[in-house]
Amino acid sequence: MGAAAMMAALSAFAADDIVERGRYLTYAGGCISCHTEDVEDAIPLAGGRAMETPFGTFYSPNLTPDMKSGIGGWSDDDFVDAFWEGVSPDGKHYFPAFPYTSYTGASRDDLLAIKAYLFSLEPVPKETADHDLAWYMSSRIAAGAWKAVNFEPARFEPDPSQDEQWNRGAYLVRHLGHCGECHTPRNAIGVSQADTEMAGSTFGEEKIPNITTHRIDGIGRWSASDIEYFLDIGMLPDGDFTGSSMVDVIEDNTSKLTRDDRLAIASYLKSLPPRESAED
Amino acid sequence: MQRKFFSAIAALTISSTLSLYAFADTTPEDAADYRSAVMTSLRGHIGAASMIARGLVENDGHLLGHAQGLANGANELSRVFPKGSNVGESEALPLIWEEPEAFAEAIANLQEATAAFVTAAESGDEEAIGAAFRNVGMSCRGCHDRFRVQQ
Known part of the structure; x- marks a missing residue:
């Protein structure tokens, strides 16, 4: 299907039902993997997953519309500002474990559809633990200082020199899907480096692959179909199946997308310049 | 019923030692290399089948x-x-032998999924082939995610 047909399919979807569209975008935004506790029978999106980082352990908040422990009291602007500016409704700075550095590019329409979906969920009263952070990060002032130096709020602007499929892919990869949060290396203070976009990284014990078009270090020998298929069922082009943290991403995000959106992601990734992986 | 039987046999085999191979002087390294x-071989078949399933x-x-x-x-x-x-180069996680029943269940899943894929391939029906292949893939992935060293 061409880009035009893809856009038509998406807008048909949009006209239908904002909650349904929001559900789709919640998958595309990868919200579920982090905001669902890593235990059997966890309630999706009710928060509580521990995320270990070099800066300490973060516990993801409850995204169900409970008035007290969730986001039930948030206005539309509260919600959008969290993504665009990285601030909470009471004006506190978020730590970039919440990937607003990527989400800042998301459109207001898409964010409000996500909000509509989240507000359609059953409210779950569930307080989550306080973050357990290194001393130098253990205040919101640290988060504010980090932001002042390293964060530039900006919406996604389509590149008119590229086709719609590429632009859709760029939006999904860079912003909503926040792929770079894991696949782009960070410097010592946790800032993603634009000139090494998608060149791979290390996350705890796990080596996050280089997904640029480098033929040796990256996925330059994969076809667009290989990328699309991997994002759908997790098969590598040689027939092997990944068993990494990407399995969660495939399950809760990319396999739930339309084939056209996965092909859009592939189109964007195929356009990245080949980059060598950083030395460990 | 048949599946329960297979997974019981598999669980027994997994929890038994190398004696299964002993008659052929199979070393643990040989067993790992054979595996x-x-x-x-599975990977080759699935890579090829996926290209057909994808059209x-x-x-x-x-x-x-x-x-x-x-x-x-x-x-x-x-x-x-x-x-x-x-x-040796084995990428198996110890969990395989710690929880032989869970592992046998995972293998039984794959056996079921591949048998259904054969049936779909015989039918020639594209949609059935796509769906059955997908289940084979899910089964591979589920097992690697749980029982293989993270790559």
Whole structure:
């Protein structure tokens, strides 16, 4: 299907039902993997997953519309500002474990559809633990200082020199899907480096692959179909199946997308310049 | 019923030691290498089958051979994880031998999925082939995610 047909399919979807569209975008935004506790029978999106980082352990908040422990009291602007500016409704700075550095590019329409979906969920009263952070990060002032130096709020602007499929892919990869949060290396203070976009990284014990078009270090020998298929069922082009943290991403995000959106992601990734992986 | 039977046999095999191979002087390293070779054959069949399932290569009947290869390999998996074979280049996690029943269940899943894929390949029905292949893939992925060293 061409880009035009893809856009038509998406807008048909949009006209239908904002909650349904929001559900789709919640998958595309990868919200579920982090905001669902890593235990059997966890309630999706009710928060509580521990995320270990070099800066300490973060516990993801409850995204169900409970008035007290969730986001039930948030206005539309509260919600959008969290993504665009990285601030909470009471004006506190978020730590970039919440990937607003990527989400800042998301459109207001898409964010409000996500909000509509989240507000359609059953409210779950569930307080989550306080973050357990290194001393130098253990205040919101640290988060504010980090932001002042390293964060530039900006919406996604389509590149008119590229086709719609590429632009859709760029939006999904860079912003909503926040792929770079894991696949782009960070410097010592946790800032993603634009000139090494998608060149791979290390996350705890796990080596996050280089997904640029480098033929040796990256996925330059994969076809667009290989990328699309991997994002759908997790098969590598040689027939092997990944068993990494990407399995969660495939399950809760990319396999739930339309084939056209996965092909859009592939189109964007195929356009990245080949980059060598950083030395460990 | 049949599946319960298979997974019981598989659980027994997995928790038994290398004695299964002893008559052939199989070393633990040999057992691990053999397992790896069986896995490689599965990988080859699935890589080829996926290209047909994706419509990148036409199915003129040869999909069935790959489906049968997968089913045969899946049946063999029950006997390629003898206790003590987690040596050398093995990417197996100890959980396989700590929870032999859960692992046997995972293998039974794959055997079921590959058998259904053979049936779909015989039918030639594209939609059935796509769906059945997907289930085979899910089964591979589920097992690697839980029982193989993270890559």
